[in-house]
Amino acid sequence: MTWNRDMLAFLAFLALAIAAPAAVYPVFLMKVLCFALFACAFNLLVGYVGLLSFGHAMFFGGAAYISGHVVKVWGWPTELGILAGTACAALLGLVTGAIAIRRQGIYFAMVTLALAQMVFFFCLQANFTGGEDGIQAIPRRPLLGLLDIKNDLTFYYVVLAVFCAGFLVIYRTIHSPFGQVLKAIRENEPRAVSLGYRVDQYKLLAFVLSAALAGTAGATKAIVFQLASLTDVQWQMSGEVVLMTLVGGMGTVFGPIVGAGVIITMQNYLAGFGEWVLVIQGLIFVVVVLAFRRGVVGELMAWWRRRAGG
Amino acid sequence: MFELLGVPPQALFGQLLLGLINGAFYAMMSLGLAVIFGLLNVINFTHGAQYMMGAFCAWMLLEWAGIPYWGALVLAPVIVGLTGIVLERLFLRRLYHLDHLYGLLLTFGLSLIVEGLFRREFGSSGLPYGNPMPGGTNLGFMFLPHYRAWIIVFSLAICLATWFVIERTKLGSYLRAATERPELVQAFGINVPRMITLTYGFGVGLAALAGVLAAPAYNVSPVMGSNLIIVVFAVVVIGGMGSIMGSIVTGFALGIVEGLTKVFYPEASSTVIFIVMAIVLLLRPAGLFGTQR
Structure with a gap:
């Protein structure tokens, strides 16, 4: 039943x-997908293990730098550039994750934030x-030496494919036995430990x-915008991804x-207002945390369940 | 002129002094965070913004009302502390029954709002604030500017006074009891919600006081808080939030470590605290003075 509904969605x-490209500018869509x-x-x-990372910009921005460097300076092909960025982010995740999972809850957030700041200073x-x-x-x-991705529309479909691949990996992970253990850890970590699961390995x-x-x-974003910059590794970027997830x-x-989609669209429309963007993002944080913690999709699902139940 | 470990003493003691000053700010900030966390179970992400508000409050009092530094040292923490009390009453109070992460997210949002508003109003470059204690003394091995000596002495006094109130007075014993078992303390007829509000106001006031102290030493700028708060978080992780004295000692010690790194290996000076944090997490995950919970 759930499988069918998710499938349909x-x-x-x-x-x-x-x-979408028929109506909306492809570069904007690529940004949304990234x-x-x-x-x-x-x-x-955060959603399935209950670990709030406040430092995800280090992986996003770090991979952007790596793929930008190998493609531009070393002359690697695009697909290898993206793979190199992914691999380096995984490696960075292995090192920082091994340190960060030693604390839980609020401390985990502070540790990831501090580690990301360290990566930021390194990049600076x-x-x-x-x-x-x-x-x-x-x-x-050209992708795989064949596909001309200088054309935005062509590249959009490539980015869409990359997104779908990533999304399906996540979907598969969540719905695997591994994902069930993750949810168990989120709900009650001591119980998961007492059942004999090596919690730290699952978290890592x-x-x-x-x-x-x-x-x-x-890495994909770096190729799309042909730019990797400090903005991608700054703590504000970590905050933005928290905001997107919270709103959704x-x-x-x-x-x-x-x-x-919501946050990028908002940034697009408010780009001319300068510092107001920061204020509005802060306001959204406050409103969502106080009034609507389940986010757009969460509230819709709750509404759907209430309707189906009543 | 003699040299120490291949470094001229002027540079060494100069950086040590700067390190101690940074340490004074780390200590005051992490102390406030620890007091707030103890009672509210909220990590106050707005702390950096409130530090910045303290500095701006001093600047506004001087420029708009003609109230000099010494007046601001008293007034600014009270004013900013009052805004903190309003925040607690309006927003934070609604989140105590939820996961601690929501408190972090809410205060993060609040800090974005505050920083955005100040950046819009004052730009992000920074405003000068006159030094209330110009001049200095030559100690022979180094030159000691009076204001820098004042920062260290004053912040140390504030930290120790806070420690004394919390660990050695009746008010402090109520506070510690409410940290351990709020329901039980309430059952004894103590107004715990009001105590929570006042504690938050006090922690915020402490951040604002650090901001006033910082105003003449650094520029007053809207981004001064967000730069500091991340380092202070690392300090808090290193020290653990279980002990008041622990926060003070860790704050000053890390300032000195940072100062020494600036002398001997300047490239790592901005990251050394994070590296120390990683090492402490590997060896003693609960922090130097903390207890794992």
Whole structure:
């Protein structure tokens, strides 16, 4: 039953996404998809393991730098650039995750935030990142040597494929026995420990998976905008992905996609208002936390259940 | 002129002094966070913004009302503390029954609002604030500006006074009891919700006081808080939030570590605290003074 409903929702999303370039500028759509994948990866951790990471920008931005560097300076092909970004983000996730999972709850959030700040300072000082300028004019080489991704529309469908692949990996993870254990840890960690699960290993694997997919999103974003910059690794970026997931609905499968769409659209319309964007993002945080903690998708599902039940 | 470990003493003691000053701010900030967390179970992400508000409050009092530094040192923490009390009454209070993470998210949102509003009003470059204690003393091995000495002495006094009130007075014993078992303390007829409100106001006031102290030393700028708060979080993770004295000692010690790193390996000076945090987490996950919960 659930499988069918999720399936239908996914097919509807796919149909919408395939038709969307007819109405909306493809670069904007690619941005939404990259951030949607980023938010889905983040949601895997916060929604299904109950670990709130406040440092996911390090994977997103770190992978953007790596893929930008290998594609631009080393001349690697695009697909290898994205894979390199993903692999490095996974590795970074393995190291930072091993440190961060030693604390829970609020401390976990503070530790990830601090580690991400460390990565930010590294990126600020390292030579290959280009400091304040970032890595600019990253070339869009033909994909697999065949597909011309200089064309925005073609590249949009490639990004859509990357997104779907990432999304299905997450979906499969959540609905696997592994995902069930993750949810058990979220609900009651001491009980999961007493049942004999090596909780730390499960958490670490989930962390690495989430980091890797956030890296895929960041690497893809770097190729789309041909730019990797400090904005991608700043703590504000970590805050943005939290906001997207919160608005869409933490722990819902489709929430992060909706949240990313809402926030990116909002940023697009408010781009001319400067500092107001920050204020409005803060206001959304406050309103959602106080009044509507389940997020858009979560509230819709609750409404649906109430209707079906009553 | 003699040298210490290949470093001229002027540079060494100069950086040590700067490190101690940073340490003074870390100590005051993490102390406020620890007091708030103890009673409210909320990590106050707005703490950095409230530190910045303290500095701006001092600036506004001077520029708009002509109230000098010494007046601001008393007034600004009270004013900002009152805004904290309003926040607690209006918003934070509604979240105590929920997962602690929502408190973090709410205060994060509030800090974005505050920072955004100040950035819109004052730009992000920073405003100067005149030094109320110009001049300094030559100690022979280094030059000691009076205001910097004042920061260290004053913040140390504030930290120790806070420690004394919490650990050695009757009011403090109520506070510690309410941290352990709020329902039981309430059953004894103590108004715990009011105590929570006042505690939040006090922690916020402490952040604002640090902000006033910082105003003449650094520029007054809307981004000064968000830069500081992340380092203070790392300090809190290193020290653990279980002990008041622990927060104070960790704050000053990490300031000194940072200062020394600036002398011997400047490239790592902005990351050294995070590296210390990672090492402490690997060796003693509960923090130096903390108990795992």
